[in-house]
Amino acid sequence: xxxxxxxxxNYDPKAFPAVLVTVDTVLLTYHEGDLKVLLVKRGxxxxxxxxxxxxxxxxxxxxxxxxDAARRSIEAKTGIQPHYVEQIQTQGSQDRDPRGWxxxxxxxxxxxxxxxxxxxxxxxxxxxVRLAELGELSLAFDHAALIEVAVERYRxxxxxxxxxxxxxxxxxxxxxxxxxxxxxxxxPIQRKSFLRRVEASGLFKDTGKTQQxxxxxxxxxxxxxxxxxxRFTRNLES
Amino acid sequence: xxxxxxxxxNYDPKAFPAVLVTVDTVLLTYHEGDLKVLLVKRGxxxxxxxxxxxxxxxxxxxxxxxxDAARRSIEAKTGIQPHYVEQIQTQGSQDRDPRGWxxxxxxxxxxxxxxxxxxxxxxxxxxxVRLAELGELSLAFDHAALIEVAVERYRxxxxxxxxxxxxxxxxxxxxxxxxxxxxxxxxPIQRKSFLRRVEASGLFKDTGKTQQxxxxxxxxxxxxxxxxxxRFTRNLES
DNA sequence: CTAATAGTGTCTATTAGACATTATTGT
DNA sequence: ACAATAATGTCTAATAGACACTATTAG
Numbered sequence: 065x066x067x068x069x070x071x072x073x074n075y076d077p078k079a080f081p082a083v084l085v086t087v088d089t090v091l092l093t094y095h096e097g098d099l100k101v102l103l104v105k106r107g108x109x110x111x112x113x114x115x116x117x118x119x120x121x122x123x124x125x126x127x128x129x130x131x132d133a134a135r136r137s138i139e140a141k142t143g144i145q146p147h148y149v150e151q152i153q154t155q156g157s158q159d160r161d162p163r164g165w166x167x168x169x170x171x172x173x174x175x176x177x178x179x180x181x182x183x184x185x186x187x188x189x190x191x192x193v194r195l196a197e198l199g200e201l202s203l204a205f206d207h208a209a210l211i212e213v214a215v216e217r218y219r220x221x222x223x224x225x226x227x228x229x230x231x232x233x234x235x236x237x238x239x240x241x242x243x244x245x246x247x248x249x250x251x252p253i254q255r256k257s258f259l260r261r262v263e264a265s266g267l268f269k270d271t272g273k274t275q276q277x278x279x280x281x282x283x284x285x286x287x288x289x290x291x292x293x294x295r296f297t298r299n300l301e302s
Numbered sequence: 303x304x305x306x307x308x309x310x311x312n313y314d315p316k317a318f319p320a321v322l323v324t325v326d327t328v329l330l331t332y333h334e335g336d337l338k339v340l341l342v343k344r345g346x347x348x349x350x351x352x353x354x355x356x357x358x359x360x361x362x363x364x365x366x367x368x369x370d371a372a373r374r375s376i377e378a379k380t381g382i383q384p385h386y387v388e389q390i391q392t393q394g395s396q397d398r399d400p401r402g403w404x405x406x407x408x409x410x411x412x413x414x415x416x417x418x419x420x421x422x423x424x425x426x427x428x429x430x431v432r433l434a435e436l437g438e439l440s441l442a443f444d445h446a447a448l449i450e451v452a453v454e455r456y457r458x459x460x461x462x463x464x465x466x467x468x469x470x471x472x473x474x475x476x477x478x479x480x481x482x483x484x485x486x487x488x489x490p491i492q493r494k495s496f497l498r499r500v501e502a503s504g505l506f507k508d509t510g511k512t513q514q515x516x517x518x519x520x521x522x523x524x525x526x527x528x529x530x531x532x533r534f535t536r537n538l539e540s
Numbered sequence: 541c542t543a544a545t546a547g548t549g550t551c552t553a554t555t556a557g558a559c560a561t562t563a564t565t566g567t
Numbered sequence: 568a569c570a571a572t573a574a575t576g577t578c579t580a581a582t583a584g585a586c587a588c589t590a591t592t593a594g
Contacts, residue, residue: 068347081362082320085394085405109306122394124319124403129395154392154407156323156360157367165362167323167405169392223535239573257556259574264555279572280564297461297537298555298582477546495583497547502582517545518591536555536582541594548589556581563574 083156084166087133088119088207090152090214091142093192094231094244095177100192101211102141102180106204107189110162115193116204117211119168134171141190143183146173148230148292152214160206168205172214174230215248222248223299226265229287235271237282238262245300253300267291321394322404325371326357326445328390328452329380331430332469332482333415338430339449340379340418344442345427348400353431354442355449357406372409379428381421384411386468386530390452398444406443410452412468453486460486461537464503467525473509475520476500483538491538505529 091102103115118141119134127133131149139145149171156167177192184190193201195215198208221227222245229236231244242258262268267288274281329340341353356379357372365371369387377383387409394405415430422428431439433453436446459465460483467474469482480496500506505526512519 068350083323083360083362085321085323112306122321122403122405124321124396127396130392130405151391153389154368156407158362158365165360167360167368167407169394169405237573254557254559255573256558256575260555274565276565277572278566279570280574282573296555297539299535300556301535475546492584492586493547494549494585498582514592515545516593517543518547520546534582538583543593545592546590549587551585551587553584554582556579558579559577561574561576563572565570565572567569 081165084161084164085122086119086166086168087122087127087130087137088117088168088170088210089134089138090117090170090172090211091138091146091180092172092174092214092218092231093177093180094228094240094247095192097243097247098194098196099215099231099244099247100177100194101198102184103191103193103201103203104141105189105191111204114204115191115201117170117207118190130169131171134169134173138171138173141184142175142180144175144179146175146230148175148227149173150217152210152217155206155210168210170210170214172217174218174228176231176233178233219248223302224296226262226267226287226291226294229291235273235275235284235286237275237284238268239282241285249300249302251301257300261296265291265294267294319403322399322402323360324357324404324406325360325365325368325375326355326406326408326448327372327376328355328408328410328449329376329384329418330410330412330452330456330469331415331418332466332478332485333430335481335485336432336434337453337469337482337485338415338432339436340422341429341431341439341441342379343427343429349442352442353429353439355408355445356428368407369409372407372411376409376411379422380413380418382413382417384413384468386413386465387411388455390448390455393444393448406448408448408452410455412456412466414469414471416471457486457488461540462534464500464505464525464529464532467529473511473513473522473524475513475522476506477520479523487538487540489540495538499534503529503532505532 093100104118106112106114106116119137122133152170152172154169158165160166228244242253246253268285269288271284273284275284331338342356344350344352344354357375360371390408390410392407396403398404466482467479480491484491506523507526509522511522513522
């Protein structure tokens with residue numbers, strides 16, 4: 065039996081054929097009544113010219129961890145560090161990438177539309193695309209399915225948490241927040257029920273300011289710490 | 303701009319240093335009042351002689367997909383194909399394995415104790431270990447943390463689903479099922495509340511048989527199709 | 541009989557849905 | 568005043584917790 069030290073010295077990482085490891089991110093926001101996902105027009109083969117998710121190969125020198133890699137690619141495309149990031153799932157198979165056995169670790173983040181948009185407006189290969197429009201587009205790899213899984217996850221969270229709040233700007237009205245939840249679950253939510261939950265959570269701070277579109281001005285709120293972890297024991301109807 | 307075909311012909315998968323990709327599995331069961339996890343005594347460096355999770359490097363020729371790899375290693379260690387498998391999370395960082403940048407895709411499965419135990423009793427490097435005992439053991443890599451994440455996931459599911467039923471044999475009593483849920487959430491559950499949910503779901507088939515420990519014999523039930531997907535809109539208290 | 545466990549009856553408390561009512565703004 | 572949207576009042580329905588009660592077995 066060799067010592068661990070000797071074992072590691074003799075260990076050859078090239079003994080096994082390499083698996084392609086990419087980290088892809090599903091970035092979502094809410095703007096003017098629509099949920100939108102950030103897509104990038106691919107400048108390389110395969111799927112050259114197709115829209116796909118931001119992300120790319122793991123960079124073993126730059127990235128200390130998978131989440132590092134996700135945050136790095138998010139900041140590269142949007143110029144901001146989102147306040148909500150979670151790992152969604154990992155897809156890996158022999159045939160999802162023509163270059164070989166490929167594993168994609170999928171992260172997702174929610175962010176305010178405005179904050180990210182000033183950065184992406186400066187380039188023409190990055191765009192927010194309405195989820196409703198995705199059917200018309202043919203996306204690279206299995207990215208359409210990856211987006212679907214992320215959205216389904218948020219749909220569930222809209223029923224028992226306030227996680228969707230991270231798709232809004234820092235200050236927002238309760239109606240706007242309700243609209244994000246409604247867009248996710250694709251159903252109207254009773255205003256009274258929703259407001260009761262906002263109050264019961266105790267996690268929203270009234271800024272004292274108001275915002276008006278049409279009709280009575282609405283109070284502007286901010287999310288406080290802990291909102292990402294808060295859970296209701298009873299779901300909204302789905 | 304080269305054609306996609308030319309690009310793929312010139313593509314060299316060895317241009318990037320290989321990332322180590324492993325698939326590890328957290329196999330859980332319930333037996334005699336305890337939740338147990340299947341551990342394997344490692345026969346190789348690193349962590350030679352430590353207990354760790356079943357799993358190993360992705361085999362690019364044998365495995366068509368990540369889930370394939372998980373199922374293959376589960377069957378290798380237990381001799382059975384579990385009825386419930388889900389992907390838990392993926393951990394990856396520069397320093398979790400001394401051999402290099404390593405990614406571990408973690409799957410988890412629930413299975414009946416008896417079905418798997420006849421197979422593992424024939425070897426001495428595989429064992430069911432009570433979750434309560436894990437604190438005394440020092441596990442390989444970050445496997446203790448991976449188990450913790452899987453158990454926490456099932457703890458949540460115990461509050462709004464019947465997924466824990468897959469840790470029991472084909473026929474079981476409602477008390478046994480309740481005990482699995484109680485072991486997961488570490489709290490007693492009202493028998494009446496639990497039975498109400500069993501009835502409301504309509505997903506349990508009374509076998510007509512009974513089973514007796516002490517006291518009144520209990521009816522034996524079987525799970526029917528769809529139980530893995532069933533969700534309550536209201537959680538048990540956590 | 542008692543002990544033990546399975547299973548039921550029934551009351552209370554909580555909370556989401558429904559929907560009517562009031563409040564506050566612009567035109 | 569009217570339209571539009573925000574915010575509240577209040578009733579009902581659904582369902583989990585609490586816990587007492589009955590049922591069925593072994594010894």
